[in-house]
Amino acid sequence: MRLTSGKSVRSGMRGIDRLHRTGHFLTVLIAGLAAVLASSAFRSAAADRPNSAAAGSVTWTKISTNTGLGIASAGLYRTSDGRLHVAWPRDDNAKGFSLHYSTLGSSAKLVNTGTILGGWSSLTTYPRLVPGPNGGMRLIFTGANGKIGSPFNESTMYSATAGKTGATWTLTGGSMSQSKLVPLTDDAAVTESSGTPVAGWSAGAAFDFHVGLDPKTPATAPDHSVSTGTGGNVVGPTLVRDKSGHIWAAWFDGSFDTKQGYYIAQVLPSATARVKAPGSGAGSLANNQPLEAVALAARVGGGVYLAYCVPTKTVPCAHIALWKVGSATVRVVPGSATGHASHVAIAAGPSGHLSIGWFDAGLNKIRTVRTNTAATGFGTVRTLNVPRNIIAFDGLQLEGSQGPLDLVALVVQNGATPSYWAAEIRP
DSSP, X not given: OOOXXXXXXXXXXXXXXXXXXXXXXXXXXXXXXXXXXXXXXXXXXXXXXXXXXXXXXXXXXXXXXXXXOSSOOOEEEEOTTSOEEEEEEEEOGGGOEEEEEEEEOGGGOEEEEEEEEEEESEEOSSOEEEEXXXXXXXXXXXXXXXXXXXXXXSOOEEEEEEOTTOOOEEEESSBSOSOSOOOSSSEEEEXXXXXXXXXXXXXXXXXXEEESOBSSSSOSSOOEEEEOSSSOEEEEEEEEEOTTSOEEEEEEEEOSSTTOEEEEEEEESSOOOOEEOTTOOOTTSOOOOOSSSOEEEEOTTSOEEEEEEEOOSSOSOSEEEEEETTOSOEEEOTTOTTSOEEEEEEEEOTTSOEEEEEEETTTTEEEEEEBOTTSSSBOOOEEEOOOTTEEEEEEEEEEOTTSSEEEEEEEEETTSOEEEEEEEEOO
8 A cells, every 4th residue: 555645634623623723724735635646646666766775674663652633743852861852742532632752762762751731622733842941851832721711721832841851841831922823733943042942833924933931921022923925824834043043934835826935034133034945836836835844954064954845837846955045056855856755854963964854655665865064965865664554644853963863753554543653763
């Protein structure tokens, strides 16, 4: 059985309702259908393999329960002890929604897992992890606990903190948004060089963000906004901090006209004009939205890099482009020109290299490739197996800040709802 790219119908109507609340349901639906059609139209998997590709078998570990949520993106953060922490949401049906953590050791082995909070009437499916106090972590999320009069029932951006082990979480007071209309998807977060957290989210035709944790709920300090100028939905926003301490936001603009495509703008310490990534889309071309958070990374040696699908009129992803923001050069990611790529992810390594990964629906495989330390060339493409017995692929995330590359995939196994799996590869 061929796997499908895009969002799983097994997510259920509660997951679909979440998309309606973000305002980009039609964008996701159309892009998902386009990806499925594209993967059906190009089936010559053997011919698609470049000679340089290195096939590989990796060991996958299931790191979550079945979550019931296919439209989701886990929060990832690696602490100084080398352990990778994953925050993920779950639909508990009549019991509401909950957020959980999983801690991974070497070789992506599951070390610990538990509940951060539960019993809420709504919770984000895009929880975000950033550095926290005293070497720990901060979870940034939105939702409502369903309790009348509670400050945690306002649908603003909230915060919880944990120490380095991630085993005990404390819900903090206050808010990271003045808005009470923060969506349950399309959320982003980062920290300033000082450690001050920054939360961002899709506000329809604008990217909104808030700096710092306000003691009041909602926050009394105002939110900031970057308009798309197109009327199109902001989809999959991502925030990163570059080497100089500047903070950048990138997103996909689902405007369905000539301005559709991938955009980036500096938002702190001052805002700059948004810039469209070269060849990243238009309403006359196939819808190439990311189906998850935009693949944006700040390289250790300097520079901000965006990886995205370049479409044609009939194919959402003719190939993946890697663009150093501001550069006139756009590099084609090797192994990605099969017509089947989706769920593009990127991670920065400690020596200056970048790793790009994606799911290839024609091969039913994940592919990864690593740049050189200057991010001016690529190494060998690796073609990796996916978790066993899966019928849909819903998301891919990468983390490689300390050397090894960890892959976190959201997949649907036969007879189950989506769950998170992890694997590790080394150079």
